[in-house]
Each structure stands twice: as structure tokens, then as C-alpha cells.
Amino acid sequence: MSDEYDNNKSYQAQSSEVIDGSAGSVNPDIDYVRPAEVGEQDLYHGHSFIEKWVFCQDAKVIGVQYFLTAVFTGIVGLILSWLMRLQLGFPGLAGFMTAEHYYQFVTMHGMIMVVYFLTALFLGGFGNYLIPLMVGARDMVFPYVNMLSFWMFFVAVAVLMASFFVPGGPTGAGWTLYPPQTILEGTPGSGMGILLMLISLSLFVIGFTMGGLNYMITILQARTRGMTLMRMPLTVWGIFTATVLAMLAFPALLVSAIMMTLDKVLQTSFFMPTILKAGEVLEYGGGSPILFQHLFWFFGHPEVYIVALPAFGIVSDLISVHARKNIFGYRMMVWAIVGIGGLSFFVWAHHMYVSGMNPWFGFFFATTTLIIAVPTAMKVYNWILTLWRGNIRINTVMLWCLGFIVTFVNGGITGIFLGNVSVDVPLSDTYFVIAHFHMVMGIAPLMVIMGAVYHWFPLVAGKMLHEGLGKWHFWITFLGAYSIYFPMHYLGFIGVPRRYFEMYDSPYMTSAVGMNEFISIAAFIVGAAQFILVFNIIKTLKTGKKAEQNPWKANSLEWYTSTVPPEHGNFGERLPVVHRWPYDFSVPGAKDDFIPQTTAPSEVIHTEVEKT
Amino acid sequence: MHAGIIFLLVIIGSVLFHIFTPWYWTDIASNWGGMDDTITLTFWVGGGVFVAVCLFMIYCVFRYQHKEDRRAEYKPEDKKLEKILTWATTLGVCALLAPGLIIWNQYVNVPKNAIEVDVMAWQWGWQYRLPGADGKLGTTQVRNIADNNPFGINPDDPFGKDDIMVESDVINLENNRPVKILLRSVDVLHNWYVPQFRAKMDAVPGTVTFYWFEPNKVGEYEVLCAEYCGVGHYAMRGGVEVQDKVDYEVWLSEQETFEQLSARYEKLNVDGNKLAKK
Numbered sequence: 001m002s003d004e005y006d007n008n009k010s011y012q013a014q015s016s017e018v019i020d021g022s023a024g025s026v027n028p029d030i031d032y033v034r035p036a037e038v039g040e041q042d043l044y045h046g047h048s049f050i051e052k053w054v055f056c057q058d059a060k061v062i063g064v065q066y067f068l069t070a071v072f073t074g075i076v077g078l079i080l081s082w083l084m085r086l087q088l089g090f091p092g093l094a095g096f097m098t099a100e101h102y103y104q105f106v107t108m109h110g111m112i113m114v115v116y117f118l119t120a121l122f123l124g125g126f127g128n129y130l131i132p133l134m135v136g137a138r139d140m141v142f143p144y145v146n147m148l149s150f151w152m153f154f155v156a157v158a159v160l161m162a163s164f165f166v167p168g169g170p171t172g173a174g175w176t177l178y179p180p181q182t183i184l185e186g187t188p189g190s191g192m193g194i195l196l197m198l199i200s201l202s203l204f205v206i207g208f209t210m211g212g213l214n215y216m217i218t219i220l221q222a223r224t225r226g227m228t229l230m231r232m233p234l235t236v237w238g239i240f241t242a243t244v245l246a247m248l249a250f251p252a253l254l255v256s257a258i259m260m261t262l263d264k265v266l267q268t269s270f271f272m273p274t275i276l277k278a279g280e281v282l283e284y285g286g287g288s289p290i291l292f293q294h295l296f297w298f299f300g301h302p303e304v305y306i307v308a309l310p311a312f313g314i315v316s317d318l319i320s321v322h323a324r325k326n327i328f329g330y331r332m333m334v335w336a337i338v339g340i341g342g343l344s345f346f347v348w349a350h351h352m353y354v355s356g357m358n359p360w361f362g363f364f365f366a367t368t369t370l371i372i373a374v375p376t377a378m379k380v381y382n383w384i385l386t387l388w389r390g391n392i393r394i395n396t397v398m399l400w401c402l403g404f405i406v407t408f409v410n411g412g413i414t415g416i417f418l419g420n421v422s423v424d425v426p427l428s429d430t431y432f433v434i435a436h437f438h439m440v441m442g443i444a445p446l447m448v449i450m451g452a453v454y455h456w457f458p459l460v461a462g463k464m465l466h467e468g469l470g471k472w473h474f475w476i477t478f479l480g481a482y483s484i485y486f487p488m489h490y491l492g493f494i495g496v497p498r499r500y501f502e503m504y505d506s507p508y509m510t511s512a513v514g515m516n517e518f519i520s521i522a523a524f525i526v527g528a529a530q531f532i533l534v535f536n537i538i539k540t541l542k543t544g545k546k547a548e549q550n551p552w553k554a555n556s557l558e559w560y561t562s563t564v565p566p567e568h569g570n571f572g573e574r575l576p577v578v579h580r581w582p583y584d585f586s587v588p589g590a591k592d593d594f595i596p597q598t599t600a601p602s603e604v605i606h607t608e609v610e611k612t
Numbered sequence: 613m614h615a616g617i618i619f620l621l622v623i624i625g626s627v628l629f630h631i632f633t634p635w636y637w638t639d640i641a642s643n644w645g646g647m648d649d650t651i652t653l654t655f656w657v658g659g660g661v662f663v664a665v666c667l668f669m670i671y672c673v674f675r676y677q678h679k680e681d682r683r684a685e686y687k688p689e690d691k692k693l694e695k696i697l698t699w700a701t702t703l704g705v706c707a708l709l710a711p712g713l714i715i716w717n718q719y720v721n722v723p724k725n726a727i728e729v730d731v732m733a734w735q736w737g738w739q740y741r742l743p744g745a746d747g748k749l750g751t752t753q754v755r756n757i758a759d760n761n762p763f764g765i766n767p768d769d770p771f772g773k774d775d776i777m778v779e780s781d782v783i784n785l786e787n788n789r790p791v792k793i794l795l796r797s798v799d800v801l802h803n804w805y806v807p808q809f810r811a812k813m814d815a816v817p818g819t820v821t822f823y824w825f826e827p828n829k830v831g832e833y834e835v836l837c838a839e840y841c842g843v844g845h846y847a848m849r850g851g852v853e854v855q856d857k858v859d860y861e862v863w864l865s866e867q868e869t870f871e872q873l874s875a876r877y878e879k880l881n882v883d884g885n886k887l888a889k890k
Contacts, residue, residue, distance in 0.1 A: 099843050099844075099846065100843055103840075103843060103845075172843070173840075174840045178801055178839075178840070179800075180799065180800045180801075180817060181735075181799075181800035181801065181840070181841055181842045184799070184800065184842070186735050186799075186800070186841075186842035186843060186844070187842040187843065188843055273817045273818025273819075274754045274755065274817070274818065275754070275798065275799050275800075275817055276734070276754050276757055276798040276799060277735070277799050281754065281755055286818075287818070288818065288819075289801060289816055289817060289818065290816060290819075323676075323684065324678070324683075324684045325684035325685065325686075326686065326687075326688050328687075328688075328689075328690075329688075329689050329690070329694055330688060330689070331689065332689075332694055354803065354812050354813050354814055355814050355816070356795070356813060356814045356815070356816040356819065356821035359716075359719070359720040360720065362716050362720070363713055363716065363717075366709065366712060366713060366716065367709065367713075370705045370708065370709045371705070373701070373705050374698065374701050374702055374705060377661075377697075377701045378694070378697065378698060378701070380665060381665075381694075381697050384665060384668050384669050384672065385690075385693075387669060387672035387673070387676065388668075388672050388676070389676060389684060389685035389687075390672065390676050390684040390685075391676060391678050391679065391682050391683060391684040392672065392673060392676050392677055392678055393678045394615050394673065394677060394678070399615060402615070402619065402669060402673065405665070405666075405669055406619065406622065406623075406666055406669075409661070409662050409665050409666065410626075410662055413658035413659070413661060413662050414658075416654060416658055416705075416708060417651065417654050417658070420650065420654065420708060420709060420712035421712055421713065421716045422646070422647055422650060422712050422713075422715035422716040422719055423647060423650050423651055423654060423712055425644075425647060425719065425810065425811055425812060426637075426644070426647050426648075426651075426807075426810040426811070426812070427651075428812070428838075429803060429805070429812070429838040429839060430838075475618070479618075479622070482622060486626060486629065487629065487633075487635070490633050490635035490636065491635065493635065493636050493637045494635055494636070494637065494638060494807070495637070495638055495805075495807025495808075495836075497805065497836050497837075497838045498840075499840045499845060499846075500845070500846040501845075501846040502846050502847075503846075504846075504847075504849070506834050506836075508638050508807065511634070511635060512635065515635065583688070585684060585686075586683040586684035586685070586686050587686050588683070588686055593683055593684070608686070610688055612688075
């Protein structure tokens, strides 16, 4: 490696660039950017098809690989949700649907959507693609480990999918995998199914750690000259903080998976107390089922923010670009992301108010949970204040952002119900909870994912997605998803418990029949509508309009690459030098309504731009 | 333009749905009306914020639609506005948290005069035990459970002898008398939940958990399991019958004590041995 690594040479090249860049300006000092302290990374360019597209070290290709694999799992999760809704809306219609199958579908749907779809998509997908581009790096700092990260994830997905085909089928323990039932007979898939699930989760965590190290260190160490932390796009802030959370939270999942595997295979008793089953006392004793819940939610609650924070970051950038206005209160937004991330480690037991843990915990966790509502609310205010006095393009991307605001605020408010300990008592374990978390961490992040796909597709593929199809896709998805989850809260008020294969004929449950049918039909339509996007992508790739460079007139670095789509190395001969934050939109006195991050102050000397 | 109108209709529709919904909570039959009140309060405050935020967003969509010749305002920060919003939100959050904590304090402090009920859960059913004349439940152990000792009562515990065994998945409760539900499970997690009482708590194997309520409406109620417990979860139902004092005492006097049950089994055993000898 050392032969290509010439610190001195690149150092000189970059320092001379500073002088070049300031030539002709009024005051050479105002354009000064500190020179780079280390030389540039050398990249391994693939030589064969396999090295370029399969075992590839380019973060952008890895990002697309993550994205496509995650989407594949998402489609599996979607089909499972259809099968569940078929049973709930029209019980008995599908002859093969037994209670065992139903619970297996519930479990796999939950685990796939939270971990293998959303987490992998946001961090593995968007993280890999966008981080190096947005911070002005040529690639991730450890490209080889990055490649391993994806393939580890790929194996984890393969193991997970294999569990559909083993004797006994996949685990049906619920995605929370609460012991003791998880590994006892009486729960479907308590043999091979649960083992494969635990192995797959462990592989996921290992793979994710490799990726996560890359995201963190690239952001901390490989930013281009002038890209201070407080000049980073909020997308990068969101992904960065989420990665830090993941690095701290996933170990709890890993150890609980290992301990449960031992309980299952070697009859240890980490989580297993004395148990009487079918008249016989099992060979367990002394373990604590609640310990597992603490470990699981110590991972599980930050996990919510691992999904939410990248969504927060991305949506901030999308709103700012398409409202042609700087994000309102950037510093507040950054501190809110970091603050929410920190607080998210102190709220986990709000999932356990009625778990049988010491009830005095309730006071502490209700207080911390409601404190987290404050920075979250600040983010919402800042999004809508960014729209205020903006110059808003109502295009497909903006529609997804608006849809996000509506669903996120709705789901956030119901979170205040559930976080407020005594209000949670009647509502926990009912459909209110299902409605809440689907709205806030299912639909809302999905809205952001979709917005991001329409926003960055021209960069990734060099072509513009069809706007008309995009709008149909949005309206069917938004209206459909809202009419699934908004009324579902009211099922929870009635008291309909979650994870019920059949409701039977209790009077308050029969009143839910009509609504269940309606929700199921809406779910079928919303699911099917996602294929509009698939069609749109195929059609665009074949016959779509070629995208100009930077079609949205954005400021951040990913739009200023040497080619579109960017090639390996991203920025051609010279790395960009950053002079400002990415939100200089509609600056008074400027020629255009945007000033790219790379524009030197001397070029916009007559504008009223604030120093950032 | 259309976008703003559709979003507006969604918000109006949500409010109307809330006002006219036929799906709402069941008539309450316990003392936990405070939970319902806090939910109503949260609805007003939270719902108000939801509507306000969305209406403001819709206003912006109408008012600031893209025009080529217009520029957005350039104002990176407004410290004062951010401060006001932070404090207003904090205040709102405190207003919701306070009643929540007050009621939780009641929830975790059981009144002295509460009658204890041992609710024992298993895959997939419920059984109940009440204290006898001494007012105390005998201690138990899972390993003791047998046909002649369905609750696993420790045989040398004097408090256990007069415990009342309910041979049914329906438990009777006295109206207007607080009940402390002591939850146990012999296998996996369960949760003894009656929607009309609002209260619930998991039964955890290896430990005893509790909650309390005071039934205040005579009638029959269905018990649901509210913590996933395997493939029979949805079918794990039971019942509660809330009765006036007189009826309740009649029912109570018909139940068997642990001593009587043991004696019955002993007799069965002796008879069985005699039969075997013959």
C-alpha cells in the first residue's frame, strides 16, 4: 500500500490549491481553509465483474447491495403482513392458516421489518451511499471491512429465510422473543426456528458492527477540508448518531441472543425459572424472564431511534432543499438529534410498565420518556418553521415529507399516551400499541425512505423518476396507510388485545369485525401500491428522462461529483473544499437561490450570507 | 393546491372520526376512572397539538407554494422563538405527566383492606385461590404442584390449610371491595386482563407480581390473556363475576378449602389402595 501513499505529495497539492482558489478575490484570507493533515486514501478499484459488482469495496455499490437486499426482506415482510391481515379481516378464508402459522407470520413480519428492513436500509443503504459523498470522502475508511459487512448481512438474511424451510418452521415467539415461551414447546418453531433466528441476529450484529465502525470513523476522520461537524448535512448527523446508538445497543441484543441460545441448547438457566410443563418440572431453575426483557429493550428502544434518527436527518435535508429555505434552527436540530440519542438509553423500561418489574421503576421511566418528547417536538416545530415563508415545491419528494410530518406527529402524540405510565396500563398489549408504533416507526420512516428514493434516484441512476406515477404512489400509500392505522387506535380503546389469532365473540370484540375487514382491504391496496414504485423504476431505467447534474439545485456535496452517477472515488482529481453549511438557500443578494457548499466566500461577497 | 386540500380533509376527517366513533372504551367497572380521565386529557392536549401542527403545515403549503420570482426568507435561527416553543412544550409535557404519576402512585400502593386473590396461570388457563378465615394465603412452590395440591401450597405452612380453592376458571369478587391480584405462572408469561377494569399486569414464572382494583359494577366479565404465551394465547380466556356481598358470601361458603381437598384425595387414595388389594 505504501507505494501509492505519498503524504507529502498530496499535502503540497492541496495547500497550493488554497492559493489557487483565492486568486482574484478581494481578500485572500476570507477563503482560507485549513490544509489537510493527512494524505488521501488510496482505493482498490475492482478489475472484474465480480470485484466491481459482487465483492465490491465501493461504498456506493455496497449501499445499493444493502438497499436491494433490505427491500427483498421488506417485500417478504409485506407479504407476511398481507397473510396476517387476511386472517384478521376474513378469518377462515385462507384454509391453510392455523394459529401456528399466524404467530410465525407475526413474528417474522416484526423482526424483518424492524431489523432486516428498516435498520439495514437506513444505515447500510443510505449510510453507505451518502456518507462518503456528503462529507466529501472518496470512500469509507475501511472499504474491505465494509464489503464484509454487507456479506455478513447477506448471510444473516439467508439464515433467517432458511428458517421458513426447517422442520417446525420459523419461530412464532413474537418479535420480542420473550422467554420462557420462546424456547418451549407450545410456541411454534421453538426448535430449529428459534435457533436460526438467534444465529441470524448474531450474524446481523457482527456484520452491522463492521459497517457501523466504518460510518462512525469515516464521519469523524475522513471529512474533506472545511467540512466541520457543524457544516455537515443533518442526514449525516442522523446516520452518525444512529450508528453510535447501534454500536452501544446491539451488544445487548447479541448477549441476550447468546444467553438464550445457551438456555435452549445447554439447558442453562439465564432466563428460565422453575417451570412446570405438561405435569413435569423441567430442568431449569433460578433464571429471570424479566432480565431478558431488560436486555432486549435496552437494545430495543434505542433501536427505535436507530431507525428514526436517520429519517429525521434525511427529511430535514429534503424539506430544506424543496422548500428552498435553510433548515430552521440547524444547531437546535443537531443537539436535538444528539440529545434524543443520549436519552434513548434511559427510557427502555417504558416497554415494561406491566411486565412485573418493580413498579417503582414506573416513575423514573415515565419521566425520562416524557422528557424525550421535548427535543422531539422541537424537531417537528423546526420542520414546519422551515416550510414557513419558504418557496415550497409541491413535488413528489415534498409530498412524502409532508406525509411524514402528519404521520410522525400523530404517532408521536400517541407515544405520549403510552409513555405516561398509568395511561399505558389499559392500553398496553392492545391494538393501540400496534397502531402507535406502526404509525411512528413504520409509516413515518417509510415516508422518508420513499421521499429519499425519489430525491436521490437521479444521482444514483442518472435519470428522473416519473412524477405522475410518484404522486399516485404517494397518495395511495399515505391515505391508505393512514386509514389503516388511525382507526386501529380505537380497537385498542375497546380493549382488543394484540397477537390474537381469533377474536371469538366477546361483545366488544365483535364490534371490531367491520373495522378489521376495512383495515385488511386498505392493507392489501397499500401493499400493492408499492409496486407502482417498482414499475416506475423499471420504466425510468429503460426510457426515463436523463437527469441533469444537481436537478433539485441542492447545495450538499453529493450533487457536485465529477460524473453522474458518481464513479468510484466520487470527486475526480481533487476533493471538494467546503466553505459553508449546506443550507444557504435563497440568500438575499445571491444570483441563484442556492449557494453550493463549495462556493468560496469571495465568490458571493455581495450577499448577506451568515457565517456558518 | 390539491395537496393542501387533501391534507386538510385528512385532518378534518380524523377529528370527525374521533367525535363520532362507535369504537370507544367499554363501560368502566372499576375504580380506575382516573386512567380514563388522563387519557381524555391527553387527547385534548395531544390532539390539539396534532391539529395545530398539521393546520400550520397546510397553511404553509397553501401560502408559500413555489413561484419562480419569489425568494424564501433567509433566517437561519430565531433564538427567542425556539426558547418560547421549548418552554411551552415542557409545560405541556409536565401537565400530562403529573396526573399520570399521581395515578401510578395509587396503582402501586394497595389499600390495606384489599382481599388477596392468587391467580395462577398456565398454558393455557387460569385458576384461583382465596385466603381462608385467617386472611392469609399459604406460601407456594411450583415443585409442590400435584393433583392433590393444584396450587403447590407448602404442606407445612399453617396459613395454607384453610386456603380456598376455586375449581373453575371463573372467579367471583365482592362488589366495592378492593382486590389485590397476586399473579403467578407455572410456565411462561401471561397477563390477567379484564378490559372493563382497565388494570393489568404480567404473570411471571419464578416470581409473584401484583396489582389492585376495586370492582364497582355487578356483572360478568371476560378475562383475556394480554401477554403472548404461545399458540393457545388467543383462546386463554377466563371469567370474573362481580357480586353483592350477600351473594358473594353464599358462593364463598360453597368452595372447598385446601384441607378438605387434601382429605378428599387421601380418601380417594385409601379407596384406591383397597380396590387394588382386592
